[in-house]
Amino acid sequence: MLKIPDSAYASLRQHGEETYPYECCGVLLGHFEDDGTKTVTRIARCGNTREDSPHNRYNIDPKELIPIQREGRERGEDIVGFYHSHPDHPARWSETDLAEAHWFGCSYVITSVEKGKAAVTNSFELTGRDEADKKFVEEGLNMP
Numbered sequence: 001m002l003k004i005p006d007s008a009y010a011s012l013r014q015h016g017e018e019t020y021p022y023e024c025c026g027v028l029l030g031h032f033e034d035d036g037t038k039t040v041t042r043i044a045r046c047g048n049t050r051e052d053s054p055h056n057r058y059n060i061d062p063k064e065l066i067p068i069q070r071e072g073r074e075r076g077e078d079i080v081g082f083y084h085s086h087p088d089h090p091a092r093w094s095e096t097d098l099a100e101a102h103w104f105g106c107s108y109v110i111t112s113v114e115k116g117k118a119a120v121t122n123s124f125e126l127t128g129r130d131e132a133d134k135k136f137v138e139e140g141l142n143m144p
């Protein structure tokens with residue numbers, strides 16, 4: 001389960017509308033709770049560095065991720081997930097999304113953007129013991 005404040009939820013959906021017809025991407029910062037819930041406190045927008053195929057691929061530059069992670073740590077926040085958009089595609093993960101996901105226990109939030117309007121937003125948790133065993137499991141997305 002991913003708990004996300006209204007404002008952060010609205011912001012990540014809006015980000016997908018702004019970058020349409022290209023994918024947007026960003027980071028979810030917050031806390032891992034003892035019961036397995038992840039609570040988002042804020043999001044950090046990132047630039048999509050995929051120049052080969054930005055309409056159906058995304059990539060967060062480590063140069064962008066490291067300062068986000070550092071700033072989060074200073075505020076007592078962890079990276080609890082990532083988000084990106086699917087322009088004119090359903091809010092379901094792709095094989096590429098799974099292949100490129102490496103943060104076990106984190107949430108991967110996907111928003112479908114249809115003709116420039118944010119439509120469905122789903123969240124998937126990356127589970128498994130290792131790279132060979134990993135899979136996405138759909139999880140609830142709740143506004144606290």
Ligand SMILES: [Zn+2]
Binds near residue numbers: 084085086093094110
């Ligand atoms: Zn994707």
